[in-house]
Every structure is written in C-alpha cells, then in structure tokens.
Amino acid sequence: MLPFSVTIRVGRSLHDQVVFAVTKAIITGQLQPGDAFPSVRSLSQELRINPNTAQKILATLTERRLLEARPGVGTTVAAWRPASTPGRRGVLADHVERLVVESKRLGIDLGDVLDAIRKEWK
Amino acid sequence: MEPALATRNLTCRYGRTEAVADLTLTVEAGTLFALLGPNGAGKTTTIRTVMNVLRPSSGRASVFGVESTRLGPSELQRIGYVSENQKLPAWMTVGELLAYCRPFYPSWDDALCRKLLTDFDLRTGDRIGRLSRGMRVKAALVSSLAYRPRLLVLDEPFSGLDPVVRDDLVRGVLELAGEERWTVLLSSHDLDEVERLVDVVGFIDAGRLVLGESFANLHARFRRVEVTAGDAHPATPAVVSADWIGMRQAGRVIQFVETRYVPRETVVRATEAFRANQVDVFPMTLREIFVAIVRDRREARP
Numbered sequence: 001m002l003p004f005s006v007t008i009r010v011g012r013s014l015h016d017q018v019v020f021a022v023t024k025a026i027i028t029g030q031l032q033p034g035d036a037f038p039s040v041r042s043l044s045q046e047l048r049i050n051p052n053t054a055q056k057i058l059a060t061l062t063e064r065r066l067l068e069a070r071p072g073v074g075t076t077v078a079a080w081r082p083a084s085t086p087g088r089r090g091v092l093a094d095h096v097e098r099l100v101v102e103s104k105r106l107g108i109d110l111g112d113v114l115d116a117i118r119k120e121w122k
Numbered sequence: 123m124e125p126a127l128a129t130r131n132l133t134c135r136y137g138r139t140e141a142v143a144d145l146t147l148t149v150e151a152g153t154l155f156a157l158l159g160p161n162g163a164g165k166t167t168t169i170r171t172v173m174n175v176l177r178p179s180s181g182r183a184s185v186f187g188v189e190s191t192r193l194g195p196s197e198l199q200r201i202g203y204v205s206e207n208q209k210l211p212a213w214m215t216v217g218e219l220l221a222y223c224r225p226f227y228p229s230w231d232d233a234l235c236r237k238l239l240t241d242f243d244l245r246t247g248d249r250i251g252r253l254s255r256g257m258r259v260k261a262a263l264v265s266s267l268a269y270r271p272r273l274l275v276l277d278e279p280f281s282g283l284d285p286v287v288r289d290d291l292v293r294g295v296l297e298l299a300g301e302e303r304w305t306v307l308l309s310s311h312d313l314d315e316v317e318r319l320v321d322v323v324g325f326i327d328a329g330r331l332v333l334g335e336s337f338a339n340l341h342a343r344f345r346r347v348e349v350t351a352g353d354a355h356p357a358t359p360a361v362v363s364a365d366w367i368g369m370r371q372a373g374r375v376i377q378f379v380e381t382r383y384v385p386r387e388t389v390v391r392a393t394e395a396f397r398a399n400q401v402d403v404f405p406m407t408l409r410e411i412f413v414a415i416v417r418d419r420r421e422a423r424p
Binding site for chain 1: 152154289293296297299304314315317318319320321338341400405406407408409410
C-alpha cells in the first residue's frame with residue numbers, strides 16, 4: 001500500500017498521473033513534511049509500473065522540491081513552500097490553456113469558470 | 123554499453139514459410155522491451171531463436187554479446203526464460219522442481235524464492251501435474267526469478283490467465299525491479315498490462331520489424347482525432363496526409379489517427395483540411411495504437 005491516493009488510468013502518461021497524485025497529496029496533507037516516501041522499488045511494485053518510470057517520477061518530484069533525498073534515510077517529503085517558481089507557473093499555464101480552450105468550446109463564460117474554480121479551491 | 127540482446131538480419135524459415143524475415147532489433151540493458159504483433163507475426167520464433175531453442179536460417183542473434191548458438195552455462199545462469207507452454211515435469215512437486223533447479227544457479231536466493239512462493243500462494247508439496255495453468259506458470263516463474271537473472275525473457279506469460287494471477291505475475295516480475303541493469307523481453311497480448319510496464323515497443327508483423335520505439339515517444343505522437351465538418355455532407359476525405367491513418371466518416375463526423383501529433387498544428391491542419399467546426403484530440407492507449415497500426419497495415423495490403 002502507498003501513503004497517498006492514486007488511481008491510474010491507461011492511455012495517459014503514468015508519470016504525469018502519479019506526479020499529480022503526489023502533489024495533490026502534499027497539498028491536502030495526506031503527505032506531510034518529513035514523511036517517508038516510497039522507494040523506486042516499492043513504487044514500481046505497488047503501482048505495477050516499470051521501475052524506470054518510478055525512477056523518473058521520483059526525479060521529477062525531487063526536482064520540483066516536493067521530495068528530498070536524504071542520504072542514509074531515504075526519500076522524504078520536503079517542507080512545502082507555496083512560493084511559485086517560474087517552473088511551476090509553466091506547469092500551471094499548460095493546464096490553464098486547456099481549461100480556457102475547453103470552456104470556450106463548451107460556451108462557458110469567464111465568470112462561470114471562475115466560480116467553478118472558486119468552488120474547487122475550498 | 124553492450125545491449126542485453128540483439129538480432130541482426132535474423133531470418134528463420136520453416137520449410138518455405140519465412141516466420142522471421144531479416145529482423146534487426148536491439149534490447150538495451152536496463153529496459154523493458156515489449157515484442158508486440160498479431161498472431162503468427164513471428165514473436166515466439168524470434169524469442170526461441172534468441173534463446174537457442176531454434177537455429178537461425180540466416181543472420182544472427184546474441185545475448186550479452188554472445189552468439190545465440192554459443193550460449194553456455196555462464197550466460198544461461200543470468201537469463202530467466204518462461205514461455206507460454208513451458209513443459210515442466212508433471213511428476214515432480216513444486217519443491218522438487220525448485221530443488222532440482224537450484225544447483226544450476228550460483229546466484230540462487232532462498233529468501234526471494236520463499237517470498238515468491240508465499241506471494242504466489244504456491245505450496246511446495248503440490249504435484250505440478252495437478253496444478254492449474256496459472257499455478258504452473260507461477261511455479262515456472264519462481265524457478266526463473268529465484269536466481270535474480272539479469273535478463274528475463276517472457277513469452278506470452280499472461281495469456282489465458284485470470285486477472286488475479288496476472289497481477290501476481292507482474293508483481294513477481296517487479297520483485298527484481300531496481301536490480302542494476304535489469305532487462306526484460308516480453309511478448310504479450312495483454313496490452314493494458316504491458317502499457318504500465320513497457321519502456322520500448324518492438325512491433326513485428328509478418329516476421330519483420332515495423333516499428334521499434336519508446337512507448338513515451340509513441341504515446342506522444344499518436345492521437346485519435348475527431349472532426350466535425352462544417353458541411354452537412356463533406357466530401358469523402360481523400361488521403362490528406364500520409365501521417366493520418368484509419369480515416370473513417372459517418373455523417374459530418376470524421377475520425378482518424380494522427381501518427382505525428384504536434385500540439386496546435388494538428389488541430390490547425392485538421393480544421394483547414396475539413397473546414398471543420400470542431401476538432402477534438404484524444405490520447406490513445408497502447409491497445410488502441412496497436413489496433414490502429416494493424417488495421418492500417420491490413421488495409422495497405424493489396
């Protein structure tokens with residue numbers, strides 16, 4: 001069992017799905033600073049995914065400073081800093097673009113989109 | 123870095139039938155390579171030749187840099203091979219089978235062997251002849267994993283097995299994950315299972331390699347595109363681009379598979395080509411990509 005919630009669907013990038021799930025778990029407090037994070041091997045085994053993919057997931061999360069590798073201890077959840085780095089803004093811009101395109105396509109105006117975001121924000 | 127496994131212009135004939143034709147592929151060390159293809163494509167023949175069960179008619183195959191026809195104990199000790207219809211001695215018990223295999227492998231790991239038996243719910247006292255097919259595959263897998271092979275070759279390991287057994291097998295295989303330079307060559311039709319595991323996809327059809335590329339790449343360049351044309355009765359689309367395959371149409375909806383997806387550009391091109399009101403783009407599963415490629419090749423045949 002893994003210490004965070006994740007549901008994997010085929011057809012989408014495994015890496016992105018797991019990175020998203022871990023990020024969400026950290027934001028919601030399922031994972032807290034200092035918590036031990038699974039190794040490549042147990043991530044691979046639990047999710048039945050390729051160890052190379054598991055390795056990349058850990059690398060991405062470490063690079064985004066959500067996890068930190070501690071020699072002798074293993075990987076732990078880093079102290080979460082909400083400050084927005086340009087890298088994170090870049091990730092967000094991608095999602096925003098998709099949201100805007102989809103909203104326009106469905107004919108939803110900006111006000112309704114913002115309301116939907118506010119509702120989800122809480 | 124030497125590849126774990128390679129074939130060069132490998133050809134295998136059964137009488138006049140060319141089961142494998144001029145096949146060249148490389149499985150890099152440290153990757154999980156999935157050999158995919160329709161039934162009769164030559165997957166099993168390829169694997170058997172590499173494992174020196176069959177001799178090539180021409181060309182060559184090698185494992186850890188050693189010619190397949192010269193594989194000896196020092197290579198075989200590092201290779202685990204499980205095939206769909208593996209013959210195991212029916213009169214032996216599971217325990218006897220493992221005790222028989224053990225002395226051949228200096229790297230045999232008793233603790234791993236016990237763990238796999240427990241995980242697989244296998245009892246050492248059970249006679250192999252009385253086991254279900256799923257249990258027999260599990261027994262074969264334990265005997266091939268317990269010595270922590272650096273190369274694992276699995277020919278249709280999941281076929282015809284129930285989901286729980288398949289899940290057990292995948293978990294067992296991943297027991298070795300994290301070993302240094304651990305390599306897997308796998309042929310399978312259970313594409314949802316494979317999608318989670320694969321690094322590189324080798325697609326063969328009629329004994330030839332059609333495509334060999336990382337799944338990440340494949341996943342990035344294949345998209346199902348759905349277009350709603352502006353006209354009520356759009357002209358039946360001719361070949362607009364060689365990169366668009368499996369073109370189909372119903373009413374004003376046109377569907378095809380983009381094989382060279384570029385964000386934005388694909389949508390712009392489809393909008394122009396069909397004077398579209400709407401273009402939707404969907405990522406595809408390995409199963410969907412496989413079906414699209416096989417259909418396209420079938421349609422292209424005279």
